Amino acid sequence: MNYLIAVLRDRIEAEQAYTSLEKEGLPMAQVTILGRGYQSADEFGLIDPNLQAKQQIQRMAYWLIPFGFAAGYAFNWQTGIDVFPWAGSLGNHIIGGVFGAIAAAMGSFFVGGGVGLGLGSGDALPYRNRLNQGQYLIVVKGSEALTRQATRILRPFAPENLQGYFQAENV
Numbered sequence: 234m235n236y237l238i239a240v241l242r243d244r245i246e247a248e249q250a251y252t253s254l255e256k257e258g259l260p261m262a263q264v265t266i267l268g269r270g271y272q273s274a275d276e277f278g279l280i281d282p283n284l285q286a287k288q289q290i291q292r293m294a295y296w297l298i299p300f301g302f303a304a305g306y307a308f309n310w311q312t313g314i315d316v317f318p319w320a321g322s323l324g325n326h327i328i329g330g331v332f333g334a335i336a337a338a339m340g341s342f343f344v345g346g347g348v349g350l351g352l353g354s355g356d357a358l359p360y361r362n363r364l365n366q367g368q369y370l371i372v373v374k375g376s377e378a379l380t381r382q383a384t385r386i387l388r389p390f391a392p393e394n395l396q397g398y399f400q401a402e403n404v
Contacts, residue, residue: 235399237373237380239392240363244268247369250390254371257386259379268369274361277372286346293341298334305333368393 241247247266254264267277309316309329316325360370371392373383380397387395 234374235377235380235397237383237387237395237397238360239371239387239390240360240394241369241371241390241392243367244270244369246390247271247371250371250387250392253386253390254373254383257382259373259383259386260375263373263375263379264383265372265374266369267372268364269367271369274364290341290345293345294338297337297341301337301340302330302334305336306330308333363393 239250241250247268251264251266255261265272265277267274306326306329309326313322314325314329316328320328364370371387373380384395384397
């Protein structure tokens, strides 16, 4: 499936572009306007990368923290390292487990998407930001020929951004 996303400055421009697409005979079921008064990013299915990163971190932490505790406990038990002599043998094993759990939590954060959460990633975030600024998106989804035709029609409107995407179908 091919997608074409055009970023337009205001509602009037977006409606004019939509009308031009309609006049050229594009199937309007495959054309969507996103912005105030139309579909929102969530309704359209434009993923929120921050939400996705948080969910991935939580899923990884659910499994990694218990395994990290067990690995830290086992490592301390095997090596016999006395991190805190006053804690005794069992206490040091538990402290090793806690250190392992902390390392696992850090791993789930960094590998699960915490860096993207902090710095932002993907194309969905800039599009969401533009919608929040009051701009409008026109999304055309369909065949390559359809998106090429839509590109030709939308170019005269001088969109701020005109980007095409290809998404492989899940089989």
